Every structure is written in C-alpha cells, then in structure tokens.
Amino acid sequence: NAGVTQTPKFQVLKTGQSMTLQCAQDMNHEYMSWYRQDPGMGLRLIHYSVGAGITDQGEVPNGYNVSRSTTEDFPLRLLSAAPSQTSVYFCASSPLFGELFFGEGSRLTVL
Amino acid sequence: GEDVEQSLFLSVREGDSSVINCTYTDSSSTYLYWYKQEPGAGLQLLTYIFSNMDMKQDQRLTVLLNKKDKHLSLRIADTQTGDSAIYFCAESIPPPRNTGNQFYFGTGTSLTVIP
Numbered sequence: 741n742a743g744v745t746q747t748p749k750f751q752v753l754k755t756g757q758s759m760t761l762q763c764a765q766d767m768n769h770e771y772m773s774w775y776r777q778d779p780g781m782g783l784r785l786i787h788y789s790v791g792a793g794i795t796d797q798g799e800v801p802n803g804y805n806v807s808r809s810t811t812e813d814f815p816l817r818l819l820s821a822a823p824s825q826t827s828v829y830f831c832a833s834s835p836l837f838g839e840l841f842f843g844e845g846s847r848l849t850v851l
Numbered sequence: 852g853e854d855v856e857q858s859l860f861l862s863v864r865e866g867d868s869s870v871i872n873c874t875y876t877d878s879s880s881t882y883l884y885w886y887k888q889e890p891g892a893g894l895q896l897l898t899y900i901f902s903n904m905d906m907k908q909d910q911r912l913t914v915l916l917n918k919k920d921k922h923l924s925l926r927i928a929d930t931q932t933g934d935s936a937i938y939f940c941a942e943s944i945p946p947p948r949n950t951g952n953q954f955y956f957g958t959g960t961s962l963t964v965i966p
Contacts, residue, residue: 744893773954775956780859780958781958782855782939782956782957782958782959783894783939783956783959785953785954788953830893830894832894834952836952837881837945837952838952839882839884839896839899840884840894840896840941840954841896842886842893842894842895843893844892844893845891845892845893
C-alpha cells in the first residue's frame, strides 16, 4: 500500500537551477496539494488541485508551478531556485471531503 | 489563510499527561484534526473531531473542543518516550465553490518526553 509517494527525498540545487518534485498517489483521491514546512512557520500551502486539469494557488505560490494531467500525479516545479526556497516539501492528497494523507517529504537545499 | 495557533514547545516527564493546545479563528470549520510528525517523516493523522462535538476519546488520546472560545486541545495520558514528536492542529473549512475542504495548519508543537 504505497499511499502518497514523493521523489526525490533529498536535493541540493544552486541558485537559478530548475527542478521538479514528483508526487504520486494510488488512492484515487481528487484533491492533491503541496505544502512547505519551515521552522516556526508550520505548513504553508503552495498549490492545490481538486481534479485532473484543475489547479489553484495556495498561500505561497510564487516561484512554483504545478500541473495535474492525471488523477495520480501532481508535480511541483521550481523554475529558478532561490535560497528562500530551502525547505521541506510535503505532498498530500485526500478525497474532496476527508482527511489529508501525506508523503514522507522532500528536503530541498538551495545554495 | 486562517490563523491556527499553537505553542512551539512542550516538555513532560514519562508517565505524566501531556496537553497540547490550539486556537483557531474560523467558526465554519467542519473538522478539526491532530496530526503527528516523527523526525524525518511525513504527517500522520492521529485523531479528529467533528465541529459539532465537544469531546472525543480514543485510548490514551482525549480531544476537547470549545467552540465558543475556538479552542482545541489534545491530551495524551501516560505519555511515553515514543510520543516525542511534533503535533499539528489543523482545521478544514468548506470553500464557497464546493471544491473540497481547505486545510489550515498550526505551527506545530514539539513534544519532548523526558525519561
């Protein structure tokens, strides 16, 4: 039972590089989301999606893009990484009305 | 976003009870959740309470909800060293367009259990 799978678990980037964090879920959940976790700030919502082809911005969307071409996958793209994007990123999914299920997290360092 | 507030740190001795508190601002919450995050791991749902309930008990866990004061608490009885983790309070709020609940998380409370 895989649940929510995130890759990579760790990544180091240089300022200005781009990368994609992958997220896949096998629970047929409509809702998927990306959060970032920073010390003392809790979890902040970056982007979310309520179904294939539908995405929307959360609290801190700047510098990130998402797409939802399938129900299962919800990748997060950093177009030009900045040190302020050093964080732990969590993907989460849920039925439209239900609890969130989280991935194990991706730790990103931008030098 | 909505304001969900928690204290950052709590230390208790093994065997004592732990009480983690949370306040929220939106009275239209449908569910309130407690998630547990162990070091290096994602968040796992610990328990939840529907917004029209006052209390929920689940083995060593007791959740109390005071809707008037918008205050939620999690009590862990007989706290063990394995309970050391970060505990997040979260509320889910139905958005106007019926596109699924939105979740708002607190900052997390880091619980340290002293042997």
